[in-house]
Amino acid sequence: MSSISPTDVPTAPAGPPPAGPARATIFGVSLNIRQSGIYIAFALIVVLFAVLTDGALLQPQNISNLIVQNSYILILSIGMILIIIAGHIDLSVGSVVAVTGAISAVLMVDYGIPWPVALLLTLIAGGVIGAWQGYWIAYFGIPAFIVTLAGMLLFRALTLTVLGNQGIGPFPDPVRTLSNGFTDGYFGNVGLGVLGGADIFSLLIGVLAVGGMAVSQWRTRTARLGYRQAVDPLPVFLLKIVTAAAVILFVVVQLARFRNLPWVLVLLTLLVLAYSLVTSRAVFGRQIYAIGGNLQAAVLSGIKVKQVVFWLFVNMGVLAALAGVIFAGRLNQAGPTAGNTFELDAIAAAFIGGAAVQGGVGKVVGAITGGLIMGVINNGMSLIGSPSERVMLVKGVVLLAAVAFDVWAKRRAAQ
Amino acid sequence: MSDHILRMREITKSFPGVRALQDVNLSVRRGEIHAICGENGAGKSTLMKVLSGVYPHGSYDGEITFDAQECRFGGIRDSEQRGIVIIHQELALCPQLSIAENIFLGNERSRRGLIDWNRTNHEAGRLLQRVGLREHPVTMVSDIGVGKQQLVEIAKALSKEVRLLILDEPTAALNDEDSAHLLDLLRGLRAEGITCVIISHKLNEIAAVADRVTILRDGRSIETLDMRADDVTEDRIISGMVGRDLEHRFPPHDPSIGEEAFRIEDWTVHSTTQRDRVVVSKANLSVRHGEVVGLAGLMGAGRTELAMSVFGRSYGVGISGRVYRDGSPVEIRTVRDAINNGIAYATEDRKRYGLNLIEDIKRNISAADLGRLAKRGWVDDNEEFRVAEDYRRDMNIKAPSVLSVTGKLSGGNQQKVVLSKWIFTDADVLILDEPTRGIDVGAKYEIYSIINRLADAGKAVLVISSELPELLGLCDRIYTLSAGRITGELSRHEATQERLMTLMTTVTIKDPTP
Numbered sequence: 001m002s003s004i005s006p007t008d009v010p011t012a013p014a015g016p017p018p019a020g021p022a023r024a025t026i027f028g029v030s031l032n033i034r035q036s037g038i039y040i041a042f043a044l045i046v047v048l049f050a051v052l053t054d055g056a057l058l059q060p061q062n063i064s065n066l067i068v069q070n071s072y073i074l075i076l077s078i079g080m081i082l083i084i085i086a087g088h089i090d091l092s093v094g095s096v097v098a099v100t101g102a103i104s105a106v107l108m109v110d111y112g113i114p115w116p117v118a119l120l121l122t123l124i125a126g127g128v129i130g131a132w133q134g135y136w137i138a139y140f141g142i143p144a145f146i147v148t149l150a151g152m153l154l155f156r157a158l159t160l161t162v163l164g165n166q167g168i169g170p171f172p173d174p175v176r177t178l179s180n181g182f183t184d185g186y187f188g189n190v191g192l193g194v195l196g197g198a199d200i201f202s203l204l205i206g207v208l209a210v211g212g213m214a215v216s217q218w219r220t221r222t223a224r225l226g227y228r229q230a231v232d233p234l235p236v237f238l239l240k241i242v243t244a245a246a247v248i249l250f251v252v253v254q255l256a257r258f259r260n261l262p263w264v265l266v267l268l269t270l271l272v273l274a275y276s277l278v279t280s281r282a283v284f285g286r287q288i289y290a291i292g293g294n295l296q297a298a299v300l301s302g303i304k305v306k307q308v309v310f311w312l313f314v315n316m317g318v319l320a321a322l323a324g325v326i327f328a329g330r331l332n333q334a335g336p337t338a339g340n341t342f343e344l345d346a347i348a349a350a351f352i353g354g355a356a357v358q359g360g361v362g363k364v365v366g367a368i369t370g371g372l373i374m375g376v377i378n379n380g381m382s383l384i385g386s387p388s389e390r391v392m393l394v395k396g397v398v399l400l401a402a403v404a405f406d407v408w409a410k411r412r413a414a415q
Numbered sequence: 416m417s418d419h420i421l422r423m424r425e426i427t428k429s430f431p432g433v434r435a436l437q438d439v440n441l442s443v444r445r446g447e448i449h450a451i452c453g454e455n456g457a458g459k460s461t462l463m464k465v466l467s468g469v470y471p472h473g474s475y476d477g478e479i480t481f482d483a484q485e486c487r488f489g490g491i492r493d494s495e496q497r498g499i500v501i502i503h504q505e506l507a508l509c510p511q512l513s514i515a516e517n518i519f520l521g522n523e524r525s526r527r528g529l530i531d532w533n534r535t536n537h538e539a540g541r542l543l544q545r546v547g548l549r550e551h552p553v554t555m556v557s558d559i560g561v562g563k564q565q566l567v568e569i570a571k572a573l574s575k576e577v578r579l580l581i582l583d584e585p586t587a588a589l590n591d592e593d594s595a596h597l598l599d600l601l602r603g604l605r606a607e608g609i610t611c612v613i614i615s616h617k618l619n620e621i622a623a624v625a626d627r628v629t630i631l632r633d634g635r636s637i638e639t640l641d642m643r644a645d646d647v648t649e650d651r652i653i654s655g656m657v658g659r660d661l662e663h664r665f666p667p668h669d670p671s672i673g674e675e676a677f678r679i680e681d682w683t684v685h686s687t688t689q690r691d692r693v694v695v696s697k698a699n700l701s702v703r704h705g706e707v708v709g710l711a712g713l714m715g716a717g718r719t720e721l722a723m724s725v726f727g728r729s730y731g732v733g734i735s736g737r738v739y740r741d742g743s744p745v746e747i748r749t750v751r752d753a754i755n756n757g758i759a760y761a762t763e764d765r766k767r768y769g770l771n772l773i774e775d776i777k778r779n780i781s782a783a784d785l786g787r788l789a790k791r792g793w794v795d796d797n798e799e800f801r802v803a804e805d806y807r808r809d810m811n812i813k814a815p816s817v818l819s820v821t822g823k824l825s826g827g828n829q830q831k832v833v834l835s836k837w838i839f840t841d842a843d844v845l846i847l848d849e850p851t852r853g854i855d856v857g858a859k860y861e862i863y864s865i866i867n868r869l870a871d872a873g874k875a876v877l878v879i880s881s882e883l884p885e886l887l888g889l890c891d892r893i894y895t896l897s898a899g900r901i902t903g904e905l906s907r908h909e910a911t912q913e914r915l916m917t918l919m920t921t922v923t924i925k926d927p928t929p
Binding site: 303 | 729749751762769771772773782792793796797801818
């Protein structure tokens with residue numbers, strides 16, 4: 001607190017109270033529709049496809065597939081949302097996925113380097129690629145659109161050079177396990193009545209996750225109340241916790257019934273938690289929002305904008321390398337066409353998940369939800385046998401509708 | 416024909432949760448200059464938006480008659496067709512197009528779909544003559560100053576055969592010379608029979624140019640005064656605007672001045688765009704603890720450039736000179752250095768450079784010194800909330816909570832957020848660039864009180880302002896800046912508007928050694 005706080009400032013007549021954000025009232029519960037719209041939309045889409053597929057969408061094996069198939073896009077969308085919040089874009093991630101997949105294949109397969117070392121080297125390579133792009137964008141001042149468009153070509157060319165137009169494989173087993181595999185049944189199975197047998201270890205993790213979430217939410221709420229901040233009324237708070245717990249437990253039970261927890265889900269969960277914390281609580285994360293919200297004001301507030309943007313692209317490079325290894329491990333080979341159009345999926349996930357085109361707005365969980373919406377559409381439509389052109393059409397419409405909704409909500413709030 | 420060109424009767428306009436206008440009446444006589452006054456949020460701009468069709472017929476209650484005909488505008492095109500043209504505070508020109516192209520934008524002089532350039536430039540030239548702008552029509556708008564751009568806007572309005580010209584804060588961004596020219600031009604247009612409605616915060620200009628003035632307060636029309644017949648003074652207008660007598664426009668202040676806090680010596684800055692042009696030349700100035708020092712200068716004198724170059728070299732190239740804090744020399748190369756050395760700079764353009772308008776009050780207040788609320792890189796957001804709440808209360812920021820988005824606040828409240836942000840950095844030297852620009856009278860008084868309180872707490876405050884009465888009422892000492900040079904230094908009792916203006920327009924002999 002500052003040593004001076006001017007008090008007793010004379011009061012001028014109060015103006016009209018500023019209008020709040022667009023809100024809707026559902027069952028007596030007031031919701032900020034711009035923030036919660038995405039989760040409601042996700043729930044509706046899941047219900048829609050669950051009905052259309054006669055429940056096949058929510059079958060144990062299908063849920064497992066959904067997560068494993070979309071994991072690399074979701075990892076990319078975490079890095080992408082940060083870049084979009086800062087008001088930039090990265091068109092090169094698909095090519096970076098390809099070139100890092102190729103690098104990891106060369107290291108692990110051709111040179112036989114132990115996989116943990118090779119993985120680390122690949123992540124460093126991704127970081128170097130990110131630093132290269134970050135330098136041109138942050139310090140040289142070329143728009144990210146151009147730099148990463150060039151990167152898209154450069155790194156695809158590099159992939160083709162490294163691979164010589166053929167795939168390299170197969171990958172060591174641990175890498176394949178990370179991409180495709182599941183946790184072991186350490187404690188055996190337990191019968192769940194009509195649901196059949198389920199893995200105890202997975203269930204335990206699920207219960208711990210729910211417990212951890214509930215406790216941390218409760219602590220946050222208590223701390224806020226201690227500072228006399230407005231919080232959700234208790235019934236609403238409990239409703240939210242119970243809903244989230246139900247969703248988590250449902251997914252975990254289904255996975256436990258199939259083949260336990262996919263390793264990528266464990267990885268993804270850790271990444272989402274870590275990056276959510278960074279964006280909401282870390283100084284670095286908050287500076288990203290400041291830069292995207294008003295670049296000039298951020299500069300004049302002493303934020304080292306160039307550094308922040310540079311490290312955002314380094315971070316994107318590392319995450320793209322991680323996605324590259326996971327994708328290659330899943331196919332069990334690094335191919336020259338790997339990662340084609342991944343950048344578009346990652347960007348779409350971020351925008352469907354509530355990012356604003358001008359920057360300054362967005363959440364990691366939103367981008368993940370956006371990615372899952374597209375994943376569910378892909379998966380659900382293929383289950384009901386829709387041709388791929390129709391899937392593409394629907395995804396295009398959803399992207400446009402999501403951004404249109406965001407623009408509409410913003411305009412309504414402004415009036 | 417009646418002698419009233421425009422009558423607006425019982426206009427009521429509501430937004431969700433807010434009634435912006437209630438039973439507002441406005442009648443404008445043919446060929447007069449009619450001023451509209453009111454605090455920010457009084458409903459001036461809303462009323463003009465109703466008149467020009469930005470808010471279409473049906474979205475408001477009440478009746479508008481223009482030239483004895485009832486108007487039901489569906490959009491701004493409809494009102495322009497009737498000869499009602501509005502010039503907004505933020506100029507709407509395309510900087511990369513020529514003056515002539517801008518004048519006829521949307522109204523092109525063309526033949527069979529192709530632009531007739533000869534006619535365009537010829538007619539533009541005639542219009543420029545009419546508004547007294549000596550520029551070639553093919554000059555790019557980005558190459559002329561704000562004052563001249565304002566004239567281009569008026570030329571554009573004239574090209575549409577305007578009958579009622581509405582100007583929203585036309586002189587807000589102009590220096591006194593350009594303002595005087597603009598007011599002369601309005602008198603000229605009046606002589607040609609064009610009716611003008613002018614919205615302005617500058618009461619001396621209203622007194623100088625307006626025939627009548629209508630005062631709005633809290634969305635209602637309070638009164639219409641005849642500037643010629645009644646004995647109407649600025650204080651009379653102010654009392655109508657605020658609904659109370661503001662006997663003193665400036666809070667009384669008894670300074671207690673201490674040691675020197677901040678000094679610059681031989682400060683020279685070159686223009687970022689033209690590297691050989693000297694913007695600030697060998698400037699020396701100092702501010703002591705507990706002192707409020709003014710920096711007066713016309714637009715383009717280099718006031719903002721001086722401040723921003725000191726503040727971590729945020730402006731300019733080829734910067735030389737020395738900065739002292741509490742008597743010792745300091746090296747300031749970045750904004751971070753400046754903040755770490757206890758220097759703060761509150762910008763003149765808070766929307767573009769001061770605030771993150773899509774973020775809430777809390778996060779704006781903490782933005783310049785977030786590290787202080789963090790441990791090992793992690794922000795304590797509860798503490799942040801508490802700090803922000805303290806400022807909201809102490810600075811009387813009118814918002815339901817610190818979670819309100821700053822973009823929705825009024826100008827005065829936004830300014831209080833900017834000041835809170837810099838006070839939070841615990842700066843000892845505060846450079847406030849136009850701290851009351853675009854703020855209504857009541858909020859200005861609050862800002863002045865805050866400045867006095869800062870000085871009382873031992874802060875050194877440097878105030879840059881275009882309004883001389885403001886500097887005279889607020890400052891213990893005033894420097895004048897003219898064409899990049901400090902041309903004078905007057906104490907509180909030496910300073911008068913006339914003496915300041917003389918020094919501000921002094922042209923010193925060019926120094927042979929650059």
